[in-house]
Amino acid sequence: MSKVLVSGHRNPDTDSIASAISFAYLQQQLGVDAEAVALGTPNEETQFALDTFGFKAPRVIEKAGDETRQVMLVDHNEAQQSIPDIKDLEVLAVVDHHRIANFETAGPLFYRAEPVGCSNTIILKLFKENNVAIPKNVAGMMLSAIISDSLLFKSPTCTEEDIKAAKELAEIAEVNIQAYGLDMLKAGTNLSTKTELELVTMDAKSFPMGDKTVRVAQVNTVDIADVLTRQEKLEAVMAKENADNNFDVFVLVITNILDSDSVILVVGNHQEIVEKAFNVTLENHTALLKGVVSRKKQVVPQLTEAFK
Structure with a gap:
């Protein structure tokens, strides 16, 4: 298998970036030459999480075909939200928690979609199913994604599975959910510098x-x-x-x-x-x-x- 790029959607949010990081790490532990990439620069909320847990932002790509033919998609499936040259690529896997629309492939693939509040809630299950331990910093990014997508558990999309996953990841990351979560969400509300x-x-x-x-x-x-x-x-x-x-x-x-x-x-x-x-x-x-x-x-x- 050639190099595989793992990407979230365009205009990435915290779940999109964190999902790419966590799922790429899981794939690496399973023997795949995977790299997390992004289709845009992180917002302030996501950058707060990246800085807190010691990650550099994934590199931003405009297309994938000039370096690989194989990709994995996280936190999205719809073509208009994906890599611009997605129709020329082989999609090996999708992990998502959104509706399925405008998506088709020429061959079979791994597809995991569940009606939960965050993609990383699903990715946590995949770590467990494959008996792969989650490092502290990766757990922190996964927790950040759940906090972001659930608005600290206030969103109607939040499920009991998301809350349970967040508590488990917070223990690994050694983070106080409420204190850290509020700081992270507030970091994303500084709009004064935005055009x-x-x-x-x-x-x-x-x-x-x-x-x-x-x-x-x-x-x-x-x-x-x-x-x-x-x-x-x-x-x-x-x-x-x-x-x-x-x-x-x-x-x-x-x-x-x-x-x-x-x-x-x-x-x-x-x-x-x-x-x-x-x-x-x-x-x-x-x-x-x-x-x-x-x-x-x-x-x-x-x-x-x-x-x-």
């Missing part, structure tokens, strides 16, 4: 919904009003993203990690469908979504159903 373009692209994914393409981005904060002071500039950037990439509508989800509520900012066509999805009325292109923190469970499924 409007960075805000709407640093955690954004495109989804085909019916015959439309919907772009959904999310930013975490401790002050939604502070983000909305930049609304006019954010709307201009979102409109340009729509025009440049043929998105039908752009939905920015601004989430308060302390109150566990979100405000959506909507730019583009079919805003009435977005209103229908959440049973809200947009005022000045915004609406409050009480109790909404999860894009995967509380935003994308509702939009998908409304756009049918």
Whole structure:
């Protein structure tokens, strides 16, 4: 087997980066020449975790075909979220906790998908199934991923399996979950240094919904009003993203990690469908979504159903 690149999705979050690191390490212990790579630079939250546990960020690649023909995908499966030349590559494995869409391969592969809150919860099981011990620093990154995806266990995507996995990994990493978790999440809410373009692209994914393409981005904060002071500039950037990439509508989800509520900012066509999805009325292109923190469970499924 040639060199294998292990990659999370574009605009990587903490789970995407940590999954690449942990799954590549597991594969290395199983005799695979695997390397964790990324499809973008880490955000502040992820960099906090990397610094805490002594990792350098995985190198960023724009394509894989010039160095290997084989890849493994973590924390995603949809082609539009993956390596740009994915159709020219052999996908050997997928470990994911999202919906399955726009994905096919020419040959058989290892595919592990479970309805849990974080990919690393699944990867922990794979370490156990293969009787591979988890180093302290790898456990720390895996724990960071679970904290991030579950918003310190507040997200509706969080399961009892995620909580159990986090406690187990915290023991290995010798970390206090609550203290470390809050510090890490707060590190990711420093948006003052971000441009409007960075805000709407640093955690954004495109989804085909019916015959439309919907772009959904999310930013975490401790002050939604502070983000909305930049609304006019954010709307201009979102409109340009729509025009440049043929998105039908752009939905920015601004989430308060302390109150566990979100405000959506909507730019583009079919805003009435977005209103229908959440049973809200947009005022000045915004609406409050009480109790909404999860894009995967509380935003994308509702939009998908409304756009049918």
